[in-house]
Amino acid sequence: MGDTPRKGWRALAATVLVTVPLAACGGQDDGGPPTINFYNPPVENMQTVIDECNAAANGRYQIVYRVLPRGADDQRVQMVRRLAAEDPSMDVLGLDVTWTQEFAGAEWIREWTGADAAEVRDGTLPGPLESATYEDRLYAAPNNTNVQLLWYRSDLVPNPPRTWDEMIAQAQQLKAQGRPYQVITMGAQYEGLVVLYNTLVASAGGAILSEDGKTAVLDDGAVRALDVLKRFATAGVTSPSFTNALEDPARLEFQGGNGAFQLNWPYVYPAMQEAAPDLARTVRWARYPGVDANTPSRVTIGGTNLAVSAYSRYPAESFEAARCLRNAEHQKYAAINDGVPPTIEAVYAEPEMAEAYPMKDVILAELQDASVRPLSPAYQNISTVMSATLSPPGDIDPESTAEQLRQEIQDALDSKGVLP
Amino acid sequence: MSTVLSEGKKQERRLGWLLCAPAAVVMVAVTAYPILYSVWLSLQRFDLKFPDERQFVGLDNYVTVLSNGYWWTAFGVTMLITVVTVAIELVLGMGLALIMHRTLVGRGLVRTAALIPYGIVTVVAAFSWRYAWTPDTGYLANLVTPDGAPLTERAGSLAIIIVAEIWKTTPFMALLLMAGLALVPDELMRAASMDGATWWQRFTKVMLPVMKPAILVALLFRTLDSVRVFDNIYVLTAGANETSSVSMIAYNNLLRGLNLGIGSTMSVLIFLTVALIAFVFVKLFGTAAPGASDEGRR
Numbered sequence: 001m002g003d004t005p006r007k008g009w010r011a012l013a014a015t016v017l018v019t020v021p022l023a024a025c026g027g028q029d030d031g032g033p034p035t036i037n038f039y040n041p042p043v044e045n046m047q048t049v050i051d052e053c054n055a056a057a058n059g060r061y062q063i064v065y066r067v068l069p070r071g072a073d074d075q076r077v078q079m080v081r082r083l084a085a086e087d088p089s090m091d092v093l094g095l096d097v098t099w100t101q102e103f104a105g106a107e108w109i110r111e112w113t114g115a116d117a118a119e120v121r122d123g124t125l126p127g128p129l130e131s132a133t134y135e136d137r138l139y140a141a142p143n144n145t146n147v148q149l150l151w152y153r154s155d156l157v158p159n160p161p162r163t164w165d166e167m168i169a170q171a172q173q174l175k176a177q178g179r180p181y182q183v184i185t186m187g188a189q190y191e192g193l194v195v196l197y198n199t200l201v202a203s204a205g206g207a208i209l210s211e212d213g214k215t216a217v218l219d220d221g222a223v224r225a226l227d228v229l230k231r232f233a234t235a236g237v238t239s240p241s242f243t244n245a246l247e248d249p250a251r252l253e254f255q256g257g258n259g260a261f262q263l264n265w266p267y268v269y270p271a272m273q274e275a276a277p278d279l280a281r282t283v284r285w286a287r288y289p290g291v292d293a294n295t296p297s298r299v300t301i302g303g304t305n306l307a308v309s310a311y312s313r314y315p316a317e318s319f320e321a322a323r324c325l326r327n328a329e330h331q332k333y334a335a336i337n338d339g340v341p342p343t344i345e346a347v348y349a350e351p352e353m354a355e356a357y358p359m360k361d362v363i364l365a366e367l368q369d370a371s372v373r374p375l376s377p378a379y380q381n382i383s384t385v386m387s388a389t390l391s392p393p394g395d396i397d398p399e400s401t402a403e404q405l406r407q408e409i410q411d412a413l414d415s416k417g418v419l420p
Numbered sequence: 421m422s423t424v425l426s427e428g429k430k431q432e433r434r435l436g437w438l439l440c441a442p443a444a445v446v447m448v449a450v451t452a453y454p455i456l457y458s459v460w461l462s463l464q465r466f467d468l469k470f471p472d473e474r475q476f477v478g479l480d481n482y483v484t485v486l487s488n489g490y491w492w493t494a495f496g497v498t499m500l501i502t503v504v505t506v507a508i509e510l511v512l513g514m515g516l517a518l519i520m521h522r523t524l525v526g527r528g529l530v531r532t533a534a535l536i537p538y539g540i541v542t543v544v545a546a547f548s549w550r551y552a553w554t555p556d557t558g559y560l561a562n563l564v565t566p567d568g569a570p571l572t573e574r575a576g577s578l579a580i581i582i583v584a585e586i587w588k589t590t591p592f593m594a595l596l597l598m599a600g601l602a603l604v605p606d607e608l609m610r611a612a613s614m615d616g617a618t619w620w621q622r623f624t625k626v627m628l629p630v631m632k633p634a635i636l637v638a639l640l641f642r643t644l645d646s647v648r649v650f651d652n653i654y655v656l657t658a659g660a661n662e663t664s665s666v667s668m669i670a671y672n673n674l675l676r677g678l679n680l681g682i683g684s685t686m687s688v689l690i691f692l693t694v695a696l697i698a699f700v701f702v703k704l705f706g707t708a709a710p711g712a713s714d715e716g717r718r
Contacts, residue, residue: 052479073676077675084468106678254421377469378467378469380677380678381677415467415469416465416480416484419487419673420659
């Protein structure tokens with residue numbers, strides 16, 4: 001046949017076209033050290049930590065920082081899309097605490113076992129550790145955490161309130177005296193409202209889900225929390241924009257001077273010192289108020305966990321890299337330079353911490369018996385229906401709102417939930 | 421066919437099929453397979469978060485979606501956007517088409533200028549709309565609503581989405597209508613004006629009837645297009661304040677909720693809606709796709 005040579009050329013061209021891009025994807029089959037792709041949200045000083053870990057690895061692997069988008073939703077969608085497609089080029093994943101269950105449930109991340117797990121468990125605070133556990137097995141290593149504090153104006157409030165009722169009463173008193181009185185916090189229809197409600201439920205000793213995370217309970221404590229939230233929203237002590245407020249607008253509003261109290265994350269303090277130094281001098285911090293006078297509050301934690309992708313080609317190296325990225329030394333570095341509180345308890349005792357975190361004792365006290373958001377792979381859906389049902393908090397009717405939440409959360413757990 | 425075909429005809433026919441086959445295979449692979457697969461997914465409980473719980477549930481997902489308030493809100497929003505935008509676009513598009521048709525000087529320039537909004541990537545245009553309507557950074561927000569943030573309220577958001585849609589696709593409507601205007605014979609218009617018809621009479625009694633096929637095609641295309649409205653909403657509000665369209669809510673359930681069963685059910689429902697609209701246009705109004713029938717061929 002006359003066209004045989006041409007066929008041969010075509011086969012060669014096809015081989016080149018198919019294999020060259022594939023080889024480009026592989027990248028480390030040339031005998032060099034494996035590349036560990038670390039997908040994490042943007043963090044200013046992350047690269048320094050990575051460089052140190054690469055030096056410590058001594059050529060056994062090379063961590064490369066792959067920066068995810070800034071928005072939490074965008075980060076999650078990118079990772080989810082690629083993991084659903086079994087993308088082998090993701091190794092270590094920086095997950096928000098609320099995604100860990102979901103990724104573990106979907107079998108996208110590997111369980112931490114043996115010496116790796118033992119090292120992570122050793123000295124890590126219980127709350128962050130719980131957020132990394134799914135069905136009693138460890139699926140991630142807590143990298144950093146966060147809790148909200150009560151910030152108050154010491155020129156207006158001599159003694160910080162220990163409960164919500166006390167705080168509401170103090171604010172009403174200030175209002176009657178014609179002084180700044182507002183209690184400023186996040187009440188918009190979003191995750192921040194869910195965090196507020198979750199803290200109230202845990203502080204009242206209640207539960208949203210059953211122990212195994214398969215049933216929506218919303219017990220008496222959860223109903224009491226609804227009652228507190230409604231009383232707070234209708235007591236005339238919130239700012240007019242409470243039902244629309246996110247973290248940063250809340251911070252700015254407090255800096256504006258109308259607030260006597262602010263419930264917010266620790267980052268508001270350095271920000272306030274820069275933007276409103278006169279106000280910052282009068283502002284003190286205290287433990288987040290509780291529901292009962294004799295039971296301390298149990299505050300919801302935030303933060304990120306490090307997990308290893310189920311499709312990673314280098315699991316052993318990935319676990320080692322993740323352990324290095326979150327070890328005590330690097331958590332201290334991140335706390336001081338990037339402002340994220342550590343998950344290893346011993347780090348709080350380091351002398352440098354006092355300057356970066358003057359409020360570290362209160363943060364640590366809250367972290368020691370912190371609460372976590374409902375632990376379920378369906379958290380995304382649960383959170384969406386909760387924020388929709390709780391908003392606006394002034395319209396809550398404790399009994400019937402609890403019943404509605406029970407129904408909608410159960411639907412979410414049964415994959416019947418529809419996201420708006 | 422009962423007629424006996426000669427050997428040559430038969431071979432010709434076989435060759436015809438052979439030549440069509442690659443195209444047919446590609447069509448099946450890229451169109452039919454995904455549609456059938458999503459129908460299959462919509463009959464299952466299939467949630468990526470719970471891979472072990474996957475099971476066949478019949479029409480349960482349809483019951484769940486069709487009895488859900490969020491779905492019907494999104495459906496209402498989609499229909500509102502469709503009806504309002506298509507109606508306004510038809511009027512504006514007709515005006516624009518008449519201008520472009522009659523322009524004597526700088527015809528190319530006028531047509532190019534009118535088409536610019538259609539040429540800009542929707543997402544990019546949507547971002548500039550969003551910034552324009554954001555207080556402090558945006559000129560429109562400061563000009564039209566000095567004290568408010570229209571994108572944080574439902575009515576304001578819907579109005580902005582509708583304006584952005586109209587701005588983007590009116591040129592497309594105008595383009596299709598301009599093709600229709602070219603069908604109107606000049607002598608017909610001259611004859612009408614000899615008979616003493618006013619401009620309005622010539623427009624309604626002569627131009628519109630002759631243009632009818634073009635108008636119906638333009639309406640069909642734009643209606644189907646706006647039922648799928650997504651990018652403007654995604655950028656402008658991301659579905660907040662009950663401004664989700666059906667495409668937006670399907671995206672949220674598929675990609676954010678990872679619920680393939682419910683998300684596919686929504687996709688199938690959107691597909692059925694689009695198919696129904698196309699059916700109504702073609703069968704009831706007699707819209708003809710170009711080349712589909714004798715009237716359409718013209």
